[in-house]
Amino acid sequence: MADLLEQLAALREHETRVAMATLIGARGGSPRPLGAKLFVGEGGRLLGSVSIGGCVDSRVVEHGERLLKENRAQRVTVTVDDAEAVELGLACGAEFDLLIEPISLNGTDPAIEAYLSAANISRSGKEAFVVTRIAAKGAPARMVTSQPFEATGPDVFVERIPAAETLVLVGGSDVGAGLARLCRGLGLRVVVIDGRERYATRDRFATADEILVGMPSDLARPYFKEGAYVVLVGHEYKYDLPILREALRAPVRYVGMLAGRKRADAVKALLREDGLTDDEIARLHSPIGLDIGGREPEEIALSIAAQLIAVREGKPIAKRG
Amino acid sequence: MTLPYGAVVLEHFRRPRNQRSLERPSAAHEAFNPMCGDRVRVEVELQAGKIVAAAFTANACAICTASASLLTERVAGMAATEATAIPESAMIVALETEVPKAREACATLPLTALREALRAGS
Numbered sequence: 001m002a003d004l005l006e007q008l009a010a011l012r013e014h015e016t017r018v019a020m021a022t023l024i025g026a027r028g029g030s031p032r033p034l035g036a037k038l039f040v041g042e043g044g045r046l047l048g049s050v051s052i053g054g055c056v057d058s059r060v061v062e063h064g065e066r067l068l069k070e071n072r073a074q075r076v077t078v079t080v081d082d083a084e085a086v087e088l089g090l091a092c093g094a095e096f097d098l099l100i101e102p103i104s105l106n107g108t109d110p111a112i113e114a115y116l117s118a119a120n121i122s123r124s125g126k127e128a129f130v131v132t133r134i135a136a137k138g139a140p141a142r143m144v145t146s147q148p149f150e151a152t153g154p155d156v157f158v159e160r161i162p163a164a165e166t167l168v169l170v171g172g173s174d175v176g177a178g179l180a181r182l183c184r185g186l187g188l189r190v191v192v193i194d195g196r197e198r199y200a201t202r203d204r205f206a207t208a209d210e211i212l213v214g215m216p217s218d219l220a221r222p223y224f225k226e227g228a229y230v231v232l233v234g235h236e237y238k239y240d241l242p243i244l245r246e247a248l249r250a251p252v253r254y255v256g257m258l259a260g261r262k263r264a265d266a267v268k269a270l271l272r273e274d275g276l277t278d279d280e281i282a283r284l285h286s287p288i289g290l291d292i293g294g295r296e297p298e299e300i301a302l303s304i305a306a307q308l309i310a311v312r313e314g315k316p317i318a319k320r321g
Numbered sequence: 322m323t324l325p326y327g328a329v330v331l332e333h334f335r336r337p338r339n340q341r342s343l344e345r346p347s348a349a350h351e352a353f354n355p356m357c358g359d360r361v362r363v364e365v366e367l368q369a370g371k372i373v374a375a376a377f378t379a380n381a382c383a384i385c386t387a388s389a390s391l392l393t394e395r396v397a398g399m400a401a402t403e404a405t406a407i408p409e410s411a412m413i414v415a416l417e418t419e420v421p422k423a424r425e426a427c428a429t430l431p432l433t434a435l436r437e438a439l440r441a442g443s
Binding site for chain 1: 335351353355356358359360362378379380381382385386
């Protein structure tokens with residue numbers, strides 16, 4: 001959601017009005033979750049999707065263009081018959097309900113403000129709920145809350161924006177810079193930590209949510225919580241050891257360290273001497289990343305990002321042999 | 322990880338003395354080397370001009386960590402003025418290993434932190 005809103009801000013440079021289509025219901029299966037969005041610009045530009053391309057999005061685009069001209073919101077149902085469903089990769093025919101509404105990109109629009117507010121709540125570590133009341137006539141009304149909210153009828157659509165998970169990135173290296181960019185796009189809250197001011201800079205980490213310079217083990221400790229991904233890319237044992245001693249015993253979701261196999265084995269041996277158990281040490285992903293063979297910083301960053309996705313999705317490939 | 326240092330450095334790096342935070346420090350200072358990224362925070366508890374306890378926290382290399390360990394052992398019970406006067410060369414000698422010129426700053430960083438802490442606490 002946050003990433004889509006950032007892209008929407010970029011779209012503002014070229015478009016003044018867009019139709020925002022939100023997937024609010026699906027029968028017969030849907031490749032995208034409810035709440036998925038497709039923006040149709042008055043100038044023809046498209047952003048996002050409510051299906052995986054194909055004829056569903058095309059029909060939504062047509063409706064969007066029409067409703068932009070008519071300057072009104074409408075609930076629309078797009079039907080896919082069995083033959084079309086096979087082409088779309090669905091098991092059988094399906095119906096998709098969409099709320100399509102004109103949005104102004106000039107100044108503040110209540111809908112965009114609502115989603116920005118929800119994204120900010122999510123980035124602060126809390127889940128957010130965007131409650132949309134769909135009127136028979138006129139624009140939909142929205143409210144945003146951090147309290148769980150249940151839909152109270154067919155004219156109320158509730159979107160749950162989960163709390164953003166945090167990437168704790170220790171080491172302002174080039175690999176770290178690439179990973180920060182990728183992970184921001186994956187919806188993670190990115191916290192960059194280093195002991196060196198020259199590396200952890202806003203120039204190098206333009207999209208990071210936080211940049212912290214100081215004693216890395218002290219700065220990282222408050223983030224050792226459930227759902228955190230701790231990634232050490234400084235290639236500095238002075239930072240790696242103190243952080244690993246704590247992170248591997250914390251309920252974080254992932255701990256990875258940039259290292260060749262020899263260095264990784266040496267660090268694991270030191271951790272064993274320090275009293276960490278084999279189970280705790282086995283949580284460490286090092287060498288880090290999926291083995292896709294890249295050597296450049298951006299390639300290594302991509303392999304790490306891919307591993308984070310695999311961990312999030314519980315895929316066996318996440319654990320490198 | 323094979324570290325090319327003598328027994329004293331290895332002993333104090335792997336089993337550092339006084340690596341903790343003091344409950345009631347009279348003074349503290351965190352020093353860092355902007356080039357290599359070593360960071361060491363030294364805390365002291367002072368009573369009547371005397372160091373009754375010294376401790377440190379470090380995210381630092383083996384030389385710097387060992388130096389901080391040796392220093393905090395050495396200054397416990399010492400007058401603050403006496404501790405401030407410890408020369409840099411003494412820290413390098415105490416490590417009982419050949420410290421390359423480029424790494425001397427690692428060995429003396431804890432002493433810098435201690436001096437700054439004592440200056441602030443005086």
